[in-house]
Amino acid sequence: MQITCPDCSTHYLVDPQTIGPTGRLVRCARCSRVWRQQPPDEAAPETAPAPPPADETPDQTAPPPDEPASSPPEEASASGEPPAPARTRKTQLPALAEDGKSGFIGWVMLAVVVLSVVIGAAVLRNDLVAAWPPAARLYHALGLSLDEPVAEPAAAAAPVLEFKDLQTELRAEGKTTILTVSGTIHNAGAQETAVPPVRVTLLDANQKAVFDWAFKPAQDHIAPDGALAFETQATNPPAAQEVRLTFSQGEHDGAHSGR
Numbered sequence: 001m002q003i004t005c006p007d008c009s010t011h012y013l014v015d016p017q018t019i020g021p022t023g024r025l026v027r028c029a030r031c032s033r034v035w036r037q038q039p040p041d042e043a044a045p046e047t048a049p050a051p052p053p054a055d056e057t058p059d060q061t062a063p064p065p066d067e068p069a070s071s072p073p074e075e076a077s078a079s080g081e082p083p084a085p086a087r088t089r090k091t092q093l094p095a096l097a098e099d100g101k102s103g104f105i106g107w108v109m110l111a112v113v114v115l116s117v118v119i120g121a122a123v124l125r126n127d128l129v130a131a132w133p134p135a136a137r138l139y140h141a142l143g144l145s146l147d148e149p150v151a152e153p154a155a156a157a158a159p160v161l162e163f164k165d166l167q168t169e170l171r172a173e174g175k176t177t178i179l180t181v182s183g184t185i186h187n188a189g190a191q192e193t194a195v196p197p198v199r200v201t202l203l204d205a206n207q208k209a210v211f212d213w214a215f216k217p218a219q220d221h222i223a224p225d226g227a228l229a230f231e232t233q234a235t236n237p238p239a240a241q242e243v244r245l246t247f248s249q250g251e252h253d254g255a256h257s258g259r
Contacts, residue, residue, distance in 0.1 A: 001040045007033040016040050160189030161222070163245050181243055182231040187222040194221050199248045200232060202240035210238045214248060 001016045005028040016039065018024075023038040121128065126147045129136045139146055166183040181200055187193050201212040215232040222228050 003037055005031060005033055006035055007031050160187055160193050161195065161247060162186050162188060164227070166243075166245065168243050177236050179234045179237045180231065181233070181245070182229070183245075184227045184229050185217060185222060186227045187224060190224050192221050192223050195219060195228060196247045198230065198232070199246050200234070201244045201246070202237055203242040203244060204239075205241045207242075210240055 001014060001019075003012050003014055003026070004010070005012075008028060008031040010028055010030045019037055019039045021039055023036050025034060026037045027034045122144060125135075125139050125144060129139065129146055136146060162185070164184050164186050166181070169180040169182075171178055171180070179202075185195060185198075195217050197214050197216050199212060199214045201209050204210050211234070213232070213234055215230075217228055217230050219228050
């Protein structure tokens with residue numbers, strides 16, 4: 001029997017037995033159109049055309065005997081059996097339409113990919129927002145919380161109290177050696193500032209502390225752009241190369257060894 005593609009009108013000669021009594025799904029090998037081919041009506045069996053006379057000139061446009069007239073359409077069956085051989089000019093039944101299993105697998109794979117992207121975007125949202133801050137609005141719109149950025153520690157405020165006009169004097173009174181350290185504490189700020197205790201440290205040539213003591217200045221506060229003079233003494237200090245003054249908290253008057 002001959003079947004014809006309803007789209008591209010390609011003709012195929014097939015064995016009626018391959019169609020079956022209830023018809024089957026077929027696919028055009030040229031345009032891939034799929035349709036259900038019904039079995040043929042009861043009719044006399046088709047007869048093969050009579051061969052041409054021997055003296056008739058063969059058709060010059062016909063393909064050589066060892067070449068097919070056209071690319072053969074595909075054929076397959078639901079049971080996986082090989083296609084039935086075509087009876088005329090290497091034509092055969094078009095391939096059956098796919099059963100839909102591969103399409104279902106494709107949808108499942110697409111769903112897995114989409115789900116993975118959504119989960120990754122939710123888990124790594126803080127990193128994504130750090131790389132692209134405008135994404136924070138989307139997460140807030142979806143009701144997803146974000147970690148608050150860790151505030152950078154504030155830079156230490158510039159000191160407003162500073163030592164000026166430092167002087168040191170070392171004198172002997174009998175067998176006693178007295179070191180006197182004097183100077184002023186200046187308030188460089190715009191507000192009144194409390195004055196903490198002052199620590200005096202004696203350093204040797206290797207910048208190692210060899211002796212230290214602390215004292216409390218005469219006033220507790222210094223007005224803006226004000227200055228407070230101070231003087232402190234240490235008895236019999238060890239030899240030193242440098243005197244260093246620093247502000248400290250909770251110190252009291254007295255001399256301390258640097259050991």
